[in-house]
Amino acid sequence: MINLIHLIYISAATQVFSKEDLVQLLDRARANNADRDISGMLLFEEGSFFQILEGPPAEVERLYAAIEQDSRHSQVVTIIKEPIVRRAFGEWTMGFPDVSPSDLNEIVGTNDFFSGGTAFRDCSPGRAKKILSAFRDGRWRSHLDPAMQETHATRAAFPLNSLGLARQGLQVAFQPIVDMEQQAIISYEALLRGPNGEHFPLLEGDIDEADLDRFDIECRGLAIAAAASLGLRVSLNLNFVGREPGYSRAAIQATLDAAGRNAIDPMHIVLEIRKEKVDLRPDAFIRILDEYRAAGIRVSIDHFGAGPSSLTQLESYRPEMISLDEQLVRGIERNGPRQAIVRGLLQTCNDLGIDLVAKYIETIEEFEWLRAEGVTLFQGNLLSEPEVGQLPDARIPGNAHELTQ
Amino acid sequence: MSDKTREICFSFACQPIVDTVERRVVSFEMLVRGTHGEPAPTVLKAISENDRYIFDNKLRERAIEVAAQLGVKCNLNLNLLPGCLTGCDDALAATIELAKLHGIGPERLVIEVTETEIIEDLSRFSAVINEYRALGVMVAIDDFGSGYSGLNLLADFMPDSIKIDMSLIRDIQASGPRQAIVRGIVRTCGDLGIDVVAEGVETEQEWRWCESEGIQLFQGYFFAKPGFESLPLAFVPN
Ligand SMILES: Cc1cc2nc3c(=O)[nH]c(=O)nc-3n(C[C@H](O)[C@H](O)[C@H](O)COP(=O)(O)O)c2cc1C
Numbered sequence: 079m080i081n082l083i084h085l086i087y088i089s090a091a092t093q094v095f096s097k098e099d100l101v102q103l104l105d106r107a108r109a110n111n112a113d114r115d116i117s118g119m120l121l122f123e124e125g126s127f128f129q130i131l132e133g134p135p136a137e138v139e140r141l142y143a144a145i146e147q148d149s150r151h152s153q154v155v156t157i158i159k160e161p162i163v164r165r166a167f168g169e170w171t172m173g174f175p176d177v178s179p180s181d182l183n184e185i186v187g188t189n190d191f192f193s194g195g196t197a198f199r200d201c202s203p204g205r206a207k208k209i210l211s212a213f214r215d216g217r218w219r220s221h222l223d224p225a226m227q228e229t230h231a232t233r234a235a236f237p238l239n240s241l242g243l244a245r246q247g248l249q250v251a252f253q254p255i256v257d258m259e260q261q262a263i264i265s266y267e268a269l270l271r272g273p274n275g276e277h278f279p280l281l282e283g284d285i286d287e288a289d290l291d292r293f294d295i296e297c298r299g300l301a302i303a304a305a306a307s308l309g310l311r312v313s314l315n316l317n318f319v320g321r322e323p324g325y326s327r328a329a330i331q332a333t334l335d336a337a338g339r340n341a342i343d344p345m346h347i348v349l350e351i352r353k354e355k356v357d358l359r360p361d362a363f364i365r366i367l368d369e370y371r372a373a374g375i376r377v378s379i380d381h382f383g384a385g386p387s388s389l390t391q392l393e394s395y396r397p398e399m400i401s402l403d404e405q406l407v408r409g410i411e412r413n414g415p416r417q418a419i420v421r422g423l424l425q426t427c428n429d430l431g432i433d434l435v436a437k438y439i440e441t442i443e444e445f446e447w448l449r450a451e452g453v454t455l456f457q458g459n460l461l462s463e464p465e466v467g468q469l470p471d472a473r474i475p476g477n478a479h480e481l482t483q
Numbered sequence: 484m485s486d487k488t489r490e491i492c493f494s495f496a497c498q499p500i501v502d503t504v505e506r507r508v509v510s511f512e513m514l515v516r517g518t519h520g521e522p523a524p525t526v527l528k529a530i531s532e533n534d535r536y537i538f539d540n541k542l543r544e545r546a547i548e549v550a551a552q553l554g555v556k557c558n559l560n561l562n563l564l565p566g567c568l569t570g571c572d573d574a575l576a577a578t579i580e581l582a583k584l585h586g587i588g589p590e591r592l593v594i595e596v597t598e599t600e601i602i603e604d605l606s607r608f609s610a611v612i613n614e615y616r617a618l619g620v621m622v623a624i625d626d627f628g629s630g631y632s633g634l635n636l637l638a639d640f641m642p643d644s645i646k647i648d649m650s651l652i653r654d655i656q657a658s659g660p661r662q663a664i665v666r667g668i669v670r671t672c673g674d675l676g677i678d679v680v681a682e683g684v685e686t687e688q689e690w691r692w693c694e695s696e697g698i699q700l701f702q703g704y705f706f707a708k709p710g711f712e713s714l715p716l717a718f719v720p721n
Pocket residue numbers: 089103106107108110111120127129141144145146148150151172
């Protein structure tokens with residue numbers, strides 16, 4: 079059940095907006111939005127509108143249909159429409175940054191909101207805020223009509239559920255994902271390991287087709303329980319078999335149940351998907367992803383840039399996160415094409431509020447090149463090797479600094 | 484070739500690729516049609532699987548003949564199934580020879596392949612195609628962005644141009660995600676010196692958005708529909 083969505087768009091004013099015009103627009107908007115359970119914010123800057131609408135899907139869509147027809151603006155560009163768990167702008171029937179309408183004079187430029195004011199810091203993190211940051215940084219504006227503009231196993235010691243897997247001796251290793259901007263570990267990726275900590279290259283056929291569903295669910299349960307017992311305080315990236323059954327309703331429920339039993343907030347779970355394993359039709363697949371999302375679970379496309387991951391999936395699956403394929407980062411400091419590809423991807427992801435993780439980082443040169451280009455999220459043996467039975471610390475490359483979660 | 488395949492009759496339509504900054508037609512893509520202008524699938528579905536590659540060569544040869552008869556002065560975009568090359572190394576050699584006979588040098592030939600097709604046997608494909616590139620033949624990746632990610636592909640095999648899939652162009656002026664994706668592609672290709680063609684442009688807004696992002700090569704109904712056995716004029720607004 080999807081209860082809440084947000085929709086973000088930009089547009090260009092078709093007329094000069096005076097203070098009064100804006101106040102009038104806002105008054106109407108606020109009154110209507112309160113009745114319809116819609117919150118959000120509206121920015122107006124040099125002829126561009128940027129609006130975030132949050133609320134029940136039907137209400138948001140109805141309103142957006144009306145707004146699109148409004149002749150006071152044109153070139154309405156939808157940036158994103160997707161389910162969300164909670165509102166980023168809950169208190170605002172239609173915030174007009176941080177200031178009362180009587181101060182409109184000062185806010186037309188919105189500077190207050192972004193720099194001096196606290197409103198920006200106070201809005202809940204999430205994609206809406208990221209896209210808002212991209213807007214602040216000047217993105218999404220250039221197209222407005224210029225005329226209107228001015229395996230190292232320490233054996234597992236965690237309590238396991240009575241799962242078949244644990245009985246078979248399967249274990250979970252964890253590898254941190256580091257955010258260089260926050261200088262913090264933001265998540266651990268759970269990796270399946272054999273009884274002796276060996277890599278577990280699960281091959282098709284290792285497990286009966288009929289058991290895949292159960293296997294996938296058990297893997298997730300195992301990882302969630304292990305992480306919880308180790309005192310996970312950050313997010314958890316789950317990346318297992320990823321076969322179609324893992325995307326079934328039962329799997330969604332089982333994942334949520336496992337999270338509930340172990341007191342892990344679903345908002346802390348990131349599901350890493352690999353499309354090639356999924357036989358569902360795209361629209362059916364997207365519906366399932368949206369159900370995960372409605373429960374707060376985020377979606378990441380793994381191995382982006384390789385195999386069947388395609389650019390159009392950034393639009394159709396709307397991932398919160400992607401991680402670069404190993405081939406793209408290997409030796410990137412000396413490989414022009416890889417550099418150009420990653421630069422383009424970074425730009426696309428920044429514009430769309432998608433987190434980009436540079437995975438498989440093994441050398442300081444790879445790390446430094448990517449860091450200089452603006453990549454903030456890193457994972458790889460250079461920072462920390464996966465460990466069984468613990469949530470390992472991470473080293474900041476080129477620096478003696480160690481990070482714990 | 485089976486008798487059934489041998490009996491298939493076909494011809495070609497030509498659709499211009501325009502440079503809207505320089506305001507000129509840079510190439511014609513040769514699109515297969517039935518002898519009365521029927522759409523491509525009516526011809527292609529008649530081919531038996533075993534004959535696909537041989538037939539593909541035949542298609543290119545006929546395309547060259549049609550283009551030569553029509554007096555094409557600019558480049559020619561010809562489609563290729565990469566399997567043709569890996570199955571038979573000199574598949575393109577015949578195409579090139581025939582083109583020369585008609586006064587069309589290899590440097591005027593642009594071979595179009597799709598990313599999904601290339602990736603099947605990438606190393607072999609690039610080895611063979613690079614020999615032809617040494618003769619001046621150019622390579623374009625068709626339907627870029629839609630199928631397999633063409634990204635890694637660009638690292639391992641650098642084409643002369645890419646044609647952005649029409650699903651990404653459709654209504655781009657109103658779709659934030661498509662805009663962000665296309666901007667990323669333009670940036671990558673700009674850094675790599677790969678030409679970008681926006682395919683399937685149907686409206687002025689689509690064109691204007693792309694042009695403002697620095698794309699200057701276009702193909703689509705907005706400029707010209709494919710002309711059956713003719714070279715249609717392209718329309719480029721001011
Ligand atoms: C940039 C822009 C943003 C708008 N935002 C809202 C909004 O958040 N809520 C709203 O009810 N109307 C909004 N409107 C106005 C709607 O287009 C429409 O005029 C209004 O919903 C009609 O309200 P009424 O049925 O009460 O007259 C906006 C218009 C523009 C131009």
